[in-house]
Amino acid sequence: MKASQFFISTLKEAPADAEIVSHKLMMRAGFIKKLGAGLYNYMPMGLRTIRKVEAIIRDELNKAGAIELVMPVVQPAELWQETGRFDKMGEELLRFKDRHERDFVMQPTAEEVVTDIARQELRSYRQLPKNFYQIQTKFRDERRPRFGVMRGREFTMKDAYSFDRDVEAAGKSYDAMYAAYTRIFQRLGLQFRAVAADTGAIGGDRSHEFQVIADTGEDAIIYCPTGDYAANIELAEALPLIAQRGAAAEALEKVATPGKSTCADVAELLGLPLDRTVKSLVLATDETNDKGEILKSTVWLLLVRGDHDLNEVKASKVEGLKVGFRFATEKEIVEHFGTKPGYLGPVKTAKPLKVVADRTVANMADFVVGANEEGFHIRGVNWGRDLPEPDLVADIRNVVEGDPSPDGKGVLAIQRGIEVGHVFYLGTKYSKAMNATFLDVDGKPKHFEMGCYGIGVTRILGAAIEQKYDERGIIWPDAIAPFEVVICPVGYDRSEDVKAVADKLYADLGAQGVDVILDDRGERPGAMFADWELIGVPHRVVLGDKGLKEGLAEYQGRQDKEATKVAVGDIAAHVL
Ligand code: ATP
Ligand code: MG
Ligand code: MG
Ligand code: MG
Helix, strand or coil: CEHHHCCCCCCCCCCCCCCCHHHHHHHHCCCEEEEECCEEEECHHHHHHHHHHHHHHHHHHHHCCCEECCCCCEEEHHHHHHCCHHHHCCCCCCEEECCCCCEEEECCCCHHHHHHHHHHHCCEHHHCCEEEEEEEEEECCCCCCECHHHECCEEEEEEEEEEECCHHHHHHHHHHHHHHHHHHHHHCCCCEEEEECCCHHHCCCCEEEEEEECCCCCEEEEECCCCCCEEECCCCCCCCEEEECCCHHHHHHHHCCCCEECHHHHHHHHCCCHHHHCCEEEEEEEEECCCCCEEEEEEEEEECCCCCCHHHHHHHHHHHHHCCCCCEEHHHHHHHHCCCCCCCCCECCCCCCECCECCCHHHCCCCEEEEECCEEEEECCCECECCCCCCHHHHHHHHHCCCECCCCCCECEEEEEEEEEEEEEEECHHHHHCCCEEECCCCCEEECEEEEEEEEHHHHHHHHHHHCEECCEECCCHHHCCCCEEEEECCCCCCHHHHHHHHHHHHHHHHCCCCEEECCCCCCHHHHHHHHHHHCCCEEEEECHHHHHCCEEEEEECCCCCCEEEEHHHHHHHHC
């Protein structure tokens, strides 16, 4: 590729709405261009990296026996009604009507459509196992699209779906995907950790998230550095954070706004439907005696992934809270959230309230929602407001550091992570809802055992940058850099020698399969170097009249402090 024939558009300053470094750098380096909230143009430079990520994913999935297809972005509502998700799924599901007043959705995921394909096409156990995947546009009307492609509304996801005869075979499909994901993220050059994730309403223990380790991650991972234990903190049992508040209840009372609400009101107030809202639970209770004197105050925090039925949460999840962790103090809670938790007021019961609220790990303190047998209570509600994010990692580490790991192999530590992939055993949830069966060896119809497996293709770009950058710009892993090598001739438009050597080197590298770009724009060296450092090309070769007199070029790796002189003839060997 010659720069003059390509499209390069770099900015000195990042737009004001770019909060984190990957977003800023992707905008500045011309990888993406904003169209609207959570909507981005993938510009030519960015698309090259996306295509490389896709190629690695495709290669490993094909090797693992998955089969590629593509399902429509626009999907008829009927299928979503069959599983109940048309009504139950939150506002993340974009619904609309066509000219005939028929309901449709923009696919946020494709379990329904792929199960519909399977029930028509996979009739016999002889056709199993099958794993269908697509790399396709997804739309989720995220409540808070942010961080550029990291949490977009429209984004590219690889989603795969496995169909098996029985639980055992489904386990093998799951393991194969887990292994493929491990290879994919290794090849992408990312530092990652696979962590156990909450399985939500589906149950079972077969769900793992692949988390790229980065301080700006929206998730927190709890793990044992000397053992195997690793879990997403959203995992219900992973982080019960329980505070003994004692006298601080009074202070909290002052900041709280009294209110009372039903379950439906809660959902309406949150602007989200019930089944998808439950991400975390915050609970404050006082145990009082008959005179109304407070005997004991407790603030509970429980993080739960979405997909839970509220009743289920009320019934079971709260019970699971106390497992394995010590209580946090009021001071720790306040420090942890950077603000005081809301307060539900005295409750005449020793039983804890069952509490439901939608919060993410990062900013759950701005309201508290609670419920007991009488209904739901809300106090201290002030969302809409964007709170500064507390340093979750540091603060939670204070709380749990040194606590024993559930695997008994050491103590727990916490890191922040970015969820780039998710493997999930689904069982027969969708095949039963949609009556998707095959004829088993005994001639009887049986529901498919299913699994689903997602990778956030476009999110990977942000995650890779969060993991590696410097003051000059992006540092891409070689495997996904938009170009591997840039040739920067100084005086390309002036010196015949420089032009001749640059053109030849460009042709030679290209012939050897190196993904090379020749910067023939005739830019000043400073501006030219700054562009490529910002864009993050891993290898740079500078050619100038002076060096060429001795047959030398200057080579500099993106992370090298200085350039090294290399004979022009040896450049190929140097970068390969
Ligand atoms: P999150 O917890 O970040 O909202 P999720 O658990 O809802 O993600 P999944 O349903 O597991 O996401 O989808 C599979 C993958 O798609 C995720 O692991 C993530 O990498 C990616 N992904 C999900 N939502 C987005 C988004 N809004 N923008 C970009 N990528 C996303
Ligand atoms: Mg989500
Ligand atoms: Mg998630
Ligand atoms: Mg997920």
